[in-house]
Amino acid sequence: MMLLTGNETAAYAAKVCRAKVVAAYPITPQTTVVEKIAELIANGEMDAKYIRVESEHSAMAACIAAENSGVRTFTATSAHGLTLMHELLIWASGARLPIVMSVINRAMAPPWSVWTDQQDSMAQRDTGWMQVYAESNQEVMDSIIMAYKVGEREDILLPTMVMEDAFILSHTSEPVDVPTEEEVASYLPDLKLPYKLDPDFPAGFGSLIMPEGPYMEFRYKIAEAMDKARKVIREECEEFEKKFGRHYDGLVEFYRTDDADVNLIMLGTMASTAKEVVDELRSEGKKVGLLRIRYFRPFPYEEIREVAMNSSYIGVCDRSYTFGYGGPIWSEVRSAAYPAKVFVKNYVVGLGGRDITPKVLRKIYEDALTMKEDKEIEWVGLLWDERWR
């Protein structure tokens, strides 16, 4: 057991997973990930090539090229770095490269803000990356190990980003069980790509395809792999538990959802606070529950539909917003909930790192318990709104 911040945890995860090429560029609040990796390499504790690139765009480009050469890669970024990578995120999944990246969720400017907010990674929803949001530093470690395991399977071959909330996880120390490289090696074998850059195999990776095909077929294969990943992730959680003794429900975490009339759905660290509130409300006899989404991609629509079918009212907390219509989790949850006849209300909360306190979450539960169906989208805690104080 080590006392580690979320960022140190991500660095140790890259080490125990035996990433051999790391290409990264510093950005607050990700910096301590790349600093820790540099330190581990400098101390001889980690055996990897470290490319100190001149931008995040080049970081992803270098990871793509190295991974395509058959070498396991790792990188980390935040906010503007992640959005600068956007073009190459789509490239990585299109090229079917199981790169793993640590993303520290931070608000996008303007105005400048370094605090947590999920607009950066939500804006990457359609890039073909698997997305997992951690609630604890231990989950950061475990999710990175599992991300390599799932992504590198020949029937998946997709990249994964593992999210931490800025500062709340990235700079907060928690006890973390760090497995040894040997322990991880017995679970995660060396990378074996079916096709890679090799002078003895003179293929073109990414060559021009006419509309007649098979561009569309390649895209279908990605969709198929992403769909298959749902089942694989559920199975891998069981394998992981057998090996490392830690349990994950799968793509989501159910917290007292079974007999709940009102369930809130959310992801990331606000769920820790929400669990406390659920316990408090339960002790007062209120039947409330919480569904924490771990994987936003592939989207756990089956689990959500099941909860929706058994709920009287659902609230979805989004720490980002899709200007024009609602938070991204809310719109996806509503779509997955259909055909359940349940009202799904959107609570937009905690943007730009605004604290999501137990009091705020209690107010949200209380609002949901009224089961009013007059307002679809509620911005929680705006400075001029007295209701949430």
Next chain:
Amino acid sequence: MRRTTIPEEEYMLPGHSACLGCGGALAMRYLLKGLGKNTIISIPACCWAVIPGVYPSRCLEVPLLYTAFEVTGAAISGIADAMEVLGKDVNVVGFAGDGGTVDIGLQALSGMLERRHNAIYVLYDNEAYMNTGIQRSGATPYGAWTTTTPVGKRRMFKREHKKDIMEIVVAHEIPYAATLNIAYPEDFIKKVKKAKEIKGPKFLHIYAPCPTGWRYPPNKTIEVARLATETLMFPLYEVEEGVYTITKKIKEPKPVKEYLKTQGRFRYLSDEDVQIIQKWVNHRWKKLLLKEKYSRELLEE
């Protein structure tokens, strides 16, 4: 019978989809003759993203990693380091056009040179965005017509001189940088072979005329390319650890007008415009001679 110095092996197969008379196609063919089969090439968006052929066909006998427009320098950084991890000694090559090098890819190129990755960056220069249909780039010379510097009533041809990418690259103090011309294959192959033997970042700037974009008949490519060096529009030289050597000494340079008149893209130029170009060429040649003269002193270190 005299033996040719050009390797007979071919790593570029017939059936590519380049235009007739493409200088870029010859650039790749000679490059691979110099490098051999033990090579991995990364190609960004450029004519050569299309020339190898439509999936699953390909005209090259070496593996190709297609990459985004602006990332050639980063991609070969990644391949080069991955090859070191794997313990493989392979020629890692980036092959990019002028727009992808002097404009949108300049940052990644600079990063790759500064970090001193063991790779060869090749710029095949056809002096405009040719794959997208002849738009001006930073490498387009003064006076050239392109589709974004069109010539109408207001004579809008390009008013800025060509960006000196060689000097930008040399400023990174890399072990080897050279200019190459498809009209001089012996000099070309010699420089490729030299680059191949040197560890660290190398840069090859290849002059690759484009009949489609420069508006001349496809059978004139070699003639146009040769004139570029004979008029000193594109002098041939190399820079090894900061020491300049002019590899093609032109005793009596021809006037630039002889080069300019071979191409439709320069047809609108007045005598005054031609003089502006001649003056620029004279000035640069003088600078190059001085660089050669004074950088020789570095050898005494």
